[in-house]
Amino acid sequence: MKISAAALLFDNDGTLISSLDSVIRCWTRWAGEYGIAAEDFAKVELHGRTASEIIADLLPPERHAEARARIERLELEDVGEGGVVLLPGTAELLASLPEGSWAVVTSATRALAEARLRQVGIEPPLLIAADDITHGKPHPEPYLLGAAKLGADPARCVVFEDAPAGLESGRAGGMRTVALATTHERHELRADVVVDDLSGVSAQVTAEGVELEARG
CATH class of the missing domain: 3.40.50.1000 (HAD superfamily/HAD-like)
Structure with missing residues (x-):
């Protein structure tokens, strides 16, 4: 065409x-740190969404800013680990x-x-x-x-x-x-x-x- x-x-x-390997690695670690149950985490679509949208599905509003900063830090640190x-x-x-x-x-x-x-x-x-x-x-x-x-x-x-x-x-x-x-x-x-x-x-x-x- x-x-x-x-x-x-x-x-x-x-x-x-x-960056699928990096995304899975970082978000899985993040979910563990924030006490997200595995079954709840599995229901959330990660691909093609902003971190804010993902976090809003999993945590109350008062925790959003801190949680966004944490996943950003994890993913930035992971860039050089072969996941991209x-x-x-x-x-x-x-x-x-x-x-x-x-x-x-x-x-x-x-x-x-x-x-x-x-x-x-x-x-x-x-x-x-x-x-x-x-x-x-x-x-x-x-x-x-x-x-x-x-x-x-x-x-x-x-x-x-x-x-x-x-x-x-x-x-x-x-x-x-x-x-x-x-x-x-x-x-x-x-x-x-x-x-x-x-x-x-x-x-x-x-x-x-x-x-x-x-x-x-």
Whole structure:
């Protein structure tokens, strides 16, 4: 499938990189420290959500600030422990894109997202993080902010996501979507096209922007 775009907006974890090992390790330790029962912790979705949203499901409001600071510290300390890897096709696709045509839109905090991306050698021209928004995915705010910062019409933006909530965020913003089957089964992903990972996507620079070819 070919898609013409003015700007490309990439989720981070599960799309460009995988930090699944680190996430599980840190949040499991955090849950133990805060006395969260294993059965309660198992019910909470960790992927694609902000730390604030996860914590709100597990702890009373008066403990939120302290708990956010603790998980942030644990995850930052864990970045160099081998839990962050570059996913297939990421380096090649990003290297082919013109400057100012793409951004990373993540549910992580800016400090954590920058640390993880730096670990695998990625320096995005624009990063939209949890610190920058009021409403997280599946609300369209994160991707609409990314489009606005790049000066691109949302209808001419393409969102790359591995999670249903992120894909919903892109669709709600009026954007085209490419789903990556890296963390969810294909039947769970509603998008214009579904690929295994970014190795199934190539880009060619044109006078109008970027011509994408996604091979599902």
